[in-house]
Each structure stands twice: as structure tokens, then as C-alpha cells.
Amino acid sequence: MSTGPGAHSAPVPDPDPTPGPGPTPGTxxxxxxxxxxxAPESPGTAERRGMFSSLRIRNYRLFAGGQMVxxxxxxxxxxxxxxxxxxxxxxxAAVGITTALQFLPMLLLGLYGGVIADRLPKRRLxxxxxxxxxxxxxxxxxxxxxxxxxxxxxxxMALLLGLATVVDNPAxxxxxAEMVGPRDLRNAVSLNSANFQSARLIGPAVAGVxxxxxxxxxxxxxxxxxxxxxxxxxxxxxxxxxxxxxPTPRGKGQLRDGLRHVAGRPELLWPIVLVGFIGTFGFNFPxxxxxxxxxxxxxxxxxxxxxxxxMAAGSLAxxxxxxxxxxxxxxxxxxxxxxxxxxxxxxxxxxxxxxFALLLVxxxxxxxxxxxTANSTVQLAADxxxxxxxxxxxxxxxxxxxxxxxxxxxxxxxxxxxxxxxxAGGLISAGAALAVGLMLARIGGLRLKVDLRRGRPRxxxxxRAPRKKQKQLAAMV
Numbered sequence: 001m002s003t004g005p006g007a008h009s010a011p012v013p014d015p016d017p018t019p020g021p022g023p024t025p026g027t028x029x030x031x032x033x034x035x036x037x038x039a040p041e042s043p044g045t046a047e048r049r050g051m052f053s054s055l056r057i058r059n060y061r062l063f064a065g066g067q068m069v070x071x072x073x074x075x076x077x078x079x080x081x082x083x084x085x086x087x088x089x090x091x092x093a094a095v096g097i098t099t100a101l102q103f104l105p106m107l108l109l110g111l112y113g114g115v116i117a118d119r120l121p122k123r124r125l126x127x128x129x130x131x132x133x134x135x136x137x138x139x140x141x142x143x144x145x146x147x148x149x150x151x152x153x154x155x156x157m158a159l160l161l162g163l164a165t166v167v168d169n170p171a172x173x174x175x176x177a178e179m180v181g182p183r184d185l186r187n188a189v190s191l192n193s194a195n196f197q198s199a200r201l202i203g204p205a206v207a208g209v210x211x212x213x214x215x216x217x218x219x220x221x222x223x224x225x226x227x228x229x230x231x232x233x234x235x236x237x238x239x240x241x242x243x244x245x246x247p248t249p250r251g252k253g254q255l256r257d258g259l260r261h262v263a264g265r266p267e268l269l270w271p272i273v274l275v276g277f278i279g280t281f282g283f284n285f286p287x288x289x290x291x292x293x294x295x296x297x298x299x300x301x302x303x304x305x306x307x308x309x310x311m312a313a314g315s316l317a318x319x320x321x322x323x324x325x326x327x328x329x330x331x332x333x334x335x336x337x338x339x340x341x342x343x344x345x346x347x348x349x350x351x352x353x354x355x356f357a358l359l360l361v362x363x364x365x366x367x368x369x370x371x372x373t374a375n376s377t378v379q380l381a382a383d384x385x386x387x388x389x390x391x392x393x394x395x396x397x398x399x400x401x402x403x404x405x406x407x408x409x410x411x412x413x414x415x416x417x418x419x420x421x422x423x424a425g426g427l428i429s430a431g432a433a434l435a436v437g438l439m440l441a442r443i444g445g446l447r448l449k450v451d452l453r454r455g456r457p458r459x460x461x462x463x464r465a466p467r468k469k470q471k472q473l474a475a476m477v
Contacts, residue, residue: 012074040123049324054188059237060179066197066233070130073226076138079308080211080219081154081303082286084144088151092291092418099286102405106169113166113254118248118385122175127234129168134227136161137220142218148372169399170392174245177379177387181243188378190323192360193372200312208305210239211438245384259390265382268327271330271374272394272435274337277432278370280401282340282425285311286408297353310357314364321365322372330377335439336369341430354400361381371398380389 014182024356047105054060061338085098093337140157143149182288207219262268293299343363350356373422375394 004192036427038292044258051187051320052191054180054191055443057180057184060176060184060188060239060379062233062236063176063179063230064191066230067192068195068199070226071199071214072203072206073137073223074311075200075308076207076210076219077140077223078303079204079301079305080216081140081158082290083211083304084149084216084473085151085154086290086294088154090148090415092287092294092421093407094151095290095408096284096287096406096413098154100404100406101155102158102162102165103399103401105159105398107401107404109166110164110177110392110396110399111258111389112392114170114258114389116167117171117174117255117388117392118254119250120171120247122171122178122235122246123234123239123242125167125171126175127231129164129171130227130234131166131228133161133168134224134231136164137227139224141217141224142219144215144220165399169395170388170435173375173379173391173395174387177384178242178244181381185379187323189376189379190319192265193368194319194323194373195304195320196315198312198316201309201316204305204308204312208302211301226399245387248385251427255389258386258393261383261386262390262393265381266440267330269379270440271333271377272397273335274333274432274436275370275374275394276366276397276401278337278340278429278437279398280405281395281409282344282429283367283433284406284421284425287406287410287413288425289416291413291421292356296302296418297356307357308362311360314366315368316364317361317373318365318368322369323378329373330440331437333370333373333377334433334440336366337433338430340366340370340428341428341433344429345423348419348426372466400446415423 036447040049041266055064081098085095088094098471140149140154143153176188176192177185210222256402262272285308289304293304293307297303340363343359343366347356347359347363350359378390378394379387409425411423
């Protein structure tokens with residue numbers, strides 16, 4: 001793993017398994033070396049790390065608690081927003097436009113958000129972005145509860161939320177590393193996903209009941225108020241316990257530097273390419289699920305909430321399984337992406353509701369495996385000084401591709417039916433997995449591994465070599 005600016009390639013594994021000298025665990029990092037991979041550990045530390053090891057860290061516990069509350073409100077708003085737009089317009093394409101507007105700023109401005117995240121203290125930046133996101137929820141609640149809401153109001157709030165997300169996403173992703181350090185980073189990324197999916201189990205179910213009983217406005221109000229929890233958590237954190245990376249001074253060419261850093265590193269480039277295709281065409285569930293509920297199975301908001309809950313159960317299982325794994329392999333990423341696409345194809349043809357609903361569980365599990373594996377691999381392989389820019393590119397292609405894919409998928413769904421729209425997303429996802437897998441196999445990239453089980457993160461990318469040499473290198477990793 002690169003630990004300072006200017007690194008152009010990932011190092012091969014150190015043949016000596018003994019950790020080298022470095023700062024003691026828990027000591028705040030210093031500029032340039034906040035996450036030294038050679039930091040020693042007490043004997044048995046790696047073995048003692050379990051599924052919830054990151055929660056031993058106070059700052060991360062505060063962060064996780066605040067995010068749990070906020071994520072629950074976010075899922076409530078997502079369900080309420082999709083259903084409100086469908087109620088106002090009767091169009092799956094309109095739901096797609098709403099989703100597109102929310103993620104359009106990430107597509108257009110995402111890289112600049114990463115530059116901002118690298119230039120400013122991340123905790124202070126998150127206080128601003130979380131406050132702005134809470135205000136959008138409160139504004140939408142006021143419009144809906146007063147009876148004045150129109151579809152363009154929802155479009156506007158989705159766009160404003162997307163603008164705040166441009167900076168919030170890379171800052172929040174990079175801040176996780178500052179809270180836990182490199183040894184617990186993969187576990188923390190997995191637990192973040194588990195946190196989000198746990199909220200996804202609660203939020204849609206509560207939203208479905210709330211919408212049916214009193215309307216969408218109360219779900220928007222709950223979301224706006226939920227942001228008080230992460231704001232309080234950020235204020236209560238101990239700065240001395242953070243592994244802070246010194247902000248990057250303003251300068252020319254920083255955006256290009258970030259792009260060159262990714263382009264020259266296969267272990268960064270190919271996971272980002274794959275999640276770009278999956279995020280753009282394979283994760284359009286608000287469009288597909290609303291269409292299946294409305295057109296195919298003739299359900300209501302409660303049915304929509306149930307389907308989201310089942311998918312969340314699978315996603316939670318995938319996140320917890322990822323938290324137990326000590327390694328991230330690109331072959332796991334490619335395999336999960338291929339199975340994800342094939343399961344979407346199968347679900348598109350499901351003849352009855354119960355089969356469709358059950359298939360959403362493994363779809364959620366493999367979708368989360370893709371997300372966690374790619375996210376942790378990219379974060380650990382990125383230069384800490386450029387992590388904000390690298391993660392902004394990652395989030396830009398994963399989430400920012402939605403403005404391109406959502407309207408197209410929404411149009412296909414409206415024109416040819418829910419089954420055809422879902423089938424198209426599955427075919428593209430499976431095709432992208434096959435193409436990226438063949439490319440990685442050609443250059444030997446499927447041997448990338450991030451290994452934390454021996455107490456030190458290591459990233460290796462093995463280039464194509466003669467067969468005998470390949471076996472030797474495979475034994476090293």
C-alpha cells in the first residue's frame with residue numbers, strides 16, 4: 001500500500017512477515033505517514049479482531065451510532081420520495097428523473113468534491129454537509145405536510161441533496177480511515193455497509209406503514225431530524241484519537257494528479273470501471289421495484305417497503321460476511337458481479353411474487369459484496385494524501401453514473417415493461433463482469449489481495465509472467 005504522495009505502483013508483498021517499526025496502534029498519524037503499513041501489533045491482535053473489531057474505537061462508535069439514526073431516516077425518505085413521485089405522476093420515468101437529479105451533481109462535480117475533501121479538515125467539512133442534507137429533508141417535509149408539494153419541488157430537493165453529497169461522500173469515505181487507521185479499515189468499511197443495510201431493514205418498513213397511515217410528509221420530517229445524530233457524534237469526537245492526514249495545500253493540477261494516480265494503478269482502475277457499470281445499469285432498484293409492485297404484482301406502498309426490506313436483509317448478510325473476511329480479492333469482486341447480473345436476469349423472469357421476492361435476498365447480498373470489496377480494495381491501495389480524490393472518482397462512477405442509466409432504464413421500463421427493464425440491467429452487469437474479469441486475467445490482476453490477517457495491510461498486483469514465475473508469485477500472495 002502506498003503511504004505517501006508520489007507513489008506510482010503498488011508494492012509487491014514483503015516476503016518477511018514480521019511487521020516493521022512504526023507508530024503504535026491508536027497513535028494519531030502525522031503528515032505523510034498517518035497509516036504506515038508496518039505498524040507493529042501486540043501478539044494475537046490479528047486473531048482477536050472479529051466481526052465488530054472497529055467498534056472498540058470510541059470515535060468510530062460515535063460515528064456508527066449517528067449514522068445508524070441518519071441512515072434510517074434516509075431510507076424512509078427514499079421510499080417516501082419514490083412513492084410520492086409515482087403518486088404525483090404515475091410514471092416510472094419520473095422516478096428515474098428524480099434519481100438522476102439526485103446523482104447528477106456527483107457525475108458532473110464529483111472529482112472536484114474529492115479535491116475539496118483533500119484540502120479541508122474532514123470532520124469540519126462533514127459538519128457542514130450533514131447540516132445541509134438535513135435541511136433538504138425538512139424543506140421537503142414542510143412542502144408535503146402543507147399540501148403544496150409538486151413534482152418539481154421533489155426534483156429541486158433531490159438536486160440540492162445531490163450537491164451536498166458531492167462533498168459529503170468522499171469526505172465521509174476518507175474520514176473512516178482517519179477514525180480507525182489502516183488495520184481496521186476494511187472491517188470499518190464493512191460495518192458501515194452493515195449499518196446502512198440495517199437501517200434499510202428498518203427504514204422502508206417504517207416508511208411503508210407511515211405513508212399508508214399519515215402520508216409521505218412525516219417520513220421526510222423524520223429524515224430531516226435524524227441528521228442531528230451524526231452532527232452530535234462529530235462534535236463529541238476526540239480529535240487527538242484521529243489518524244488525521246494533513247490537508248493538501250491548494251495547487252494547480254491536483255485533479256489531474258488524482259486521475260493519473262488511478263490510471264497508472266490497475267488495482268484502482270479496474271474495480272472502479274466495474275462498479276461504474278454496475279452502479280449505472282445494475283442498481284436502478286427504485287425504478288424496477290416500483291414498476292414491479294405497480295404493474296406486475298399490483299401492490300401498494302407496503303409491498304414496496306417489503307421488497308426493499310428483503311433486499312436489505314441480503315445486503316446486511318453480505319456486509320457482515322465481508323466484515324469477517326481478512327482479505328479482498330479481485331476474483332471475489334468479479335465473481336460477485338457476475339452472479340449479481342445472473343440473479344437479476346433470473347428475477348426479471350420470475351413468474352410469481354414469492355419467487356421474485358426471495359431472489360432479492362441474494363441479489364442484495366452479492367450487490368453488497370461488490371460494494372464492500374471494491375471500496376475497501378480501492379481505499380487501501382490509494383495514496384492517503386489522494387484518498388479523497390480517489391474515492392470521489394469511485395463514488396462518481398458508482399453513483400454519478402445513475403443520471404445516465406436511470407432515465408434510460410426508466411424509459412425501457414415504461415416502454416417495454418418492468419421485466420424487460422430489469423433484464424437489461426442484469427445483462428449489462430453480467431457482461432461487464434465478464435469483460436473486466438477477462439481483462440484482469442490477461443494481466444494477472446486477479447491475484448490482487450489485501451491481507452489484514454497477519455496484522456499489516458499489504459497490496460500486491462502481480463503482472464503476467466511465465467508459468468513457473470506465476471506459481472512462485474501466487475505462493476507469495
